[in-house]
C-alpha cells in the first residue's frame with residue numbers, strides 16, 4: 001500500500017501571496033476553479049493502491065475541515081488534515097505524524113509540497129523508484145540557469161540517476177537541474193529524520209558546555225525540533241546510493257505569488273482538456289462566447305453577449321454583465337462585473353464589483369510585482385474607471401483611474 005502526504009505550511013508562510021491569502025489559506029486558493037491542493041490530491045488518486053492522503057500544516061483545523069470532508073466524499077479516498085502546534089520544518093512535520101502515516105503499513109510514502117504546479121507524474125515516479133532502489137526518488141526538472149538559485153540545485157548521475165550532490169538555493173551556480181518538491185520515500189526516511197534530530201540535539205548540547213560564544217550562536221540557531229527536508233536530509237544523503245532522481249519534461253512552476261497563480265491556472269485549464277474536459281466551459285454549456293480554456297462555476301451567471309477567454313476561471317455566484325470582455329483572469333466568488341467592463345490579466349477578489357465600461361488590466365508579466373492587477377476582497381471599481389498594473393487592498397472604493405499603484 002501507498003500513502004501520500006501534502007505539506008501545506010501555515011499562516012506565517014505564503015506572505016508573498018497577499019492580499020489574496022487574507023481570506024483563504026493559500027493552499028485553498030482556486031486555480032482553474034479548484035483549490036490549489038485539489039490538483040495534487042487528484043493526481044494522488046491515480047496512484048495504484050493509495051490508502052490515504054494526509055495534509056500536514058499549522059493552519060487552524062477549522063480552515064481545512066470543510067474542504068477535507070467534501071474532497072474525501074467526492075474522491076472516495078480518506079483525506080485527513082493533521083495540525084502541527086507550530087512549524088517543525090518540512091521533514092520535522094512529517095516525522096511528528098509518523099504514527100498516523102505508518103497506520104496502513106505503507107511500502108512507499110509520497111511527499112508533495114502544496115505550492116507546486118505540475119502534471120504530477122506519480123505512478124511513473126513509483127515505477128522508476130522501484131527500479132532504482134534506495135530510500136527515495138526526487139522529481140527534478142531543468143530550468144534556466146538564471147532562475148535555478150531560487151530552488152534546490154542538484155547534480156545527478158546521467159546513467160544511474162543517483163543524486164550525487166544537493167545544495168539548497170545556492171549563492172553560486174551549481175546546476176540547472178532543480179528539486180520540484182515532489183518525492184517518493186520508503187519508511188526508512190523516518191530513521192534518516194530521526195538521525196538528523198539526534199545530531200542537532202547533540203550539537204546543541206556540546207555547544208552549551210563548550211563556550212559562552214558558542215552558546216550565543218546556538219540560541220540563534222534553529223530549534224532542535226526543527227528539521228528541513230532539503231538542507232538537513234537531502235544534502236547529507238547525496239552520493240550515498242540512497243536518493244535518485246526522476247526528471248519531468250512536462251510543465252512545472254512554483255506558486256509563490258499571485259502573478260504565477262494566474263499562469264498556473266492556465267496550465268491546469270489546459271491540462272483539463274485531457275484529464276477533466278467536463279470541467280471546461282464549451283459553447284454548449286453557456287450561451288456566452290467562449291474562447292480557449294475557460295472554467296465557469298455552475299452557479300455563476302454569464303450574459304449571452306459577454307466574451308470570455310482564454311484562461312479565465314469564474315467562481316461561484318459571480319455575475320458577468322452584457323458585453324463584458326474577460327481575458328486571462330481569475331474571478332472569485334460573488335463578484336459582479338457590470339455591462340461592457342473589461343478584465344485582462346487580473347485577479348478580482350471575493351464580492352468585488354466592477355462598474356460599467358470600466359477596465360481592470362495588467363500587462364501580463366506574471367513574474368513582475370505589478371505585472372497583473374489584483375483586487376482584494378470587496379473592492380468597488382466605479383463606472384468608467386481604469387485600473388492598470390495595480391494592487392488594491394480589501395474594502396477600497398476606486399472612483400478615479402490608477403496605474404502602477406499599490407492602494408493600501
Ligand code: GDD
Pocket residue numbers: 007008009010013056057058084086087088089090093112113114115116150151152153168169178179180181230254
Ligand atoms: N506542515 C509544515 N510545517 N509544512 C511546512 C513547514 C512546516 O514547518 N515548512 C515548510 N512547509 C511546507 C511549505 O508549505 C511548502 O509546501 C513546503 O513545505 C516547502 O516549503 P519550504 O521549506 O519553505 O521550501 P521552498 O518552498 O522555499 O523550497 C522547497 O521547494 C522547492 C520546490 O518548490 C525546496 O525543497 C526547494 O529545494 C524546491 O526547489
